[in-house]
Amino acid sequence: MSRRFRPNRAGINSLMRTPETGAEVRRIAERIAESAGSTGGDFRTDSALGPRRWRAAVIGNYEKQNDAEGTRRALLRGLDGAD
Numbered sequence: 903m904s905r906r907f908r909p910n911r912a913g914i915n916s917l918m919r920t921p922e923t924g925a926e927v928r929r930i931a932e933r934i935a936e937s938a939g940s941t942g943g944d945f946r947t948d949s950a951l952g953p954r955r956w957r958a959a960v961i962g963n964y965e966k967q968n969d970a971e972g973t974r975r976a977l978l979r980g981l982d983g984a985d
Contacts, residue, residue: 931958
């Protein structure tokens with residue numbers, strides 16, 4: 903008789919919200935930023951607890967502008983992979 907695997911979603915969701923998981927997510931993002939920065943460029947990380955889980959992003963190598971809106975546009979172009 904084969905049994906179907908059923909993940910414990912409540913357990914997984916609670917794990918994804920622990921401070922330890924958040925610290926690990928941040929640590930991994932920082933390692934990625936450090937590795938990317940070793941080839942040159944300016945990289946930084948951003949992390950936050952969302953409605954369901956921790957998230958982190960590595961942001962960098964986008965052309966900074968003279969104002970916040972221009973920098974935001976340049977950052978979004980970089981995130982989209984556009985030039």
